[in-house]
Amino acid sequence: MDSTIDLPQRTEVVIVGAGPTGLALAVTLAAAGVDFVILDRQAEGANTSRAAVVHARTLEVLDELGAAEELIAHGIQVSRFAIRDGSRRLLTLPFDNLPTPYPYALMVPQYVTESVLLARLRDLGGHVHRPYEITSVVQDEDGVKLAMNTGDTVHAAYVVGADGMHSAVREAAGIGFTGSAYAESFVLADVLMDWAPGHSEVSLTFAAAGLAVVAPLPGGHYRVVVTVDNAPAQPDLALVQRLLDERTPGQARVTELIWSSRFRVHHRVADHYRAGRLFLAGDAAHVHSPAGGQGMNTGIQDAYALGRAFATRQLNGYEAQRRPVAQRVVAFTHRMTRIATTRNPTARAARNIALPVLARLGLSTKIATELAELNYR
Ligand SMILES: Cc1cc2nc3c(=O)[nH]c(=O)nc-3n(C[C@H](O)[C@H](O)[C@H](O)COP(=O)(O)OP(=O)(O)OC[C@H]3O[C@@H](n4cnc5c(N)ncnc54)[C@H](O)[C@@H]3O)c2cc1C
DSSP states (O other), X not given: OGGGSOOOSEEEEEEEOOSHHHHHHHHHHHHHTOOEEEXXXXXXXXXXXXXXXXXXXXXXXXXXXXXXXXXXXXXXXXXXXXXXXXXXXXXXXXXXXXXXXXXXXXXXXXXXXXXXXXXXXXXXXXXXEOSOOEEEEEEETXXXXXXXXXXXXXXXXXXXXXXXXXXXXXXXXTOOEEXXXXXXXEEEEEEEEEETTOSSSEEEEEEXXXXXXXXXXXXXXXXXXXXXXXXXXXXXXXXXXHHHHHHSTTTEEEEEEEEEEEEEEEEEEESOSEETTEEEOGGGTEEOXXXXXXXXXXXXXXXXXXXXXXXXXXXXXXXXXXXXXXXXXXXXXXXXXXXXXXXXHHHHHHHHHHHHHHHHTTOHHHHHHHHTTGGGO
């Protein structure tokens, strides 16, 4: 068990947080032979499905890390995103002609992605130290001292905050997290249901009441994400059915609710990715709308870039390489979310005319390339 291995008191790099970003960074460092410690305040990894899409560029990175094949074996491959207003198809975003060995979106729950990364880390001899919560981070010119809620301390040359949206490392570094929150909340549910469009596409439906995303998951499950003004803490089956009836009339018959949650979405980017010996990656550095499913993907790619920067001692380039990507992803998903959720009838009519025109202009593949993050190799 990871928890029985003593926490080292000194190391080169401490990774705070063993979500997908921290784990991907740990695998990158382990593969490169860089000395590191990864720790997390949770006694065990999360088991909720959260991020459900792994895009092509992330699979390319996971291939470099020796984890793509295993992950692909656990997921299902979807070749397109379909955008509709009610039952009218406005635009199809095709992934099957993208220039990559992975011309699809892989649908797989986040806990599976985390467990594949953890298995790869163990193959490489690495361990996650749990449960250790960082309570203070102090740096000087010689290194960084981390204190934990257990009374333990670790000294490191560098610390990476892969500790999510409320990052303690970002706080300790005094780095601002500029942006704001969306007014709507999101209902999220994994369900079993009869779904007319079927299991081969991700469907984004615009409706006067708001956006509904339905995405296939392994095991015949579907992920449903719906925007609402005020979601209850535990959305139930009846609510999910009602929301789908309202936005996708006659398309869905929900038979079982497997898991549900609600969340509020922010769009923010850290003002810097580095302060001296402290670095940020993943949700600690950027958060945005789940439209397009890019949060975890961008985090895993940050992790790989930062891991390679440690391995090659090119740390100065990390912020310049990765922060503009987050700014672009945040701007792109913000635009998509505003277009999808507008209630202004004139804006909706203009959108419904404009989207099919984009398809006729041949821009669908360009948008799919942006979503798959293949512009950021
Ligand atoms: C409901 C929901 C749905 C989502 N859907 C999608 C989607 O469809 N597609 C997508 O790409 N993304 C989605 N996301 C976003 C995605 O889950 C995140 O982008 C992803 O989890 C970020 O990974 P991370 O490793 O950077 O941070 P996290 O997953 O937040 O991991 C941070 C880790 O740090 C640990 N930690 C925090 N503070 C401390 C501390 N002080 N000391 C020690 N450990 C600490 C935490 O325990 C946690 O394990 C969704 C998020 C939510 C909430």
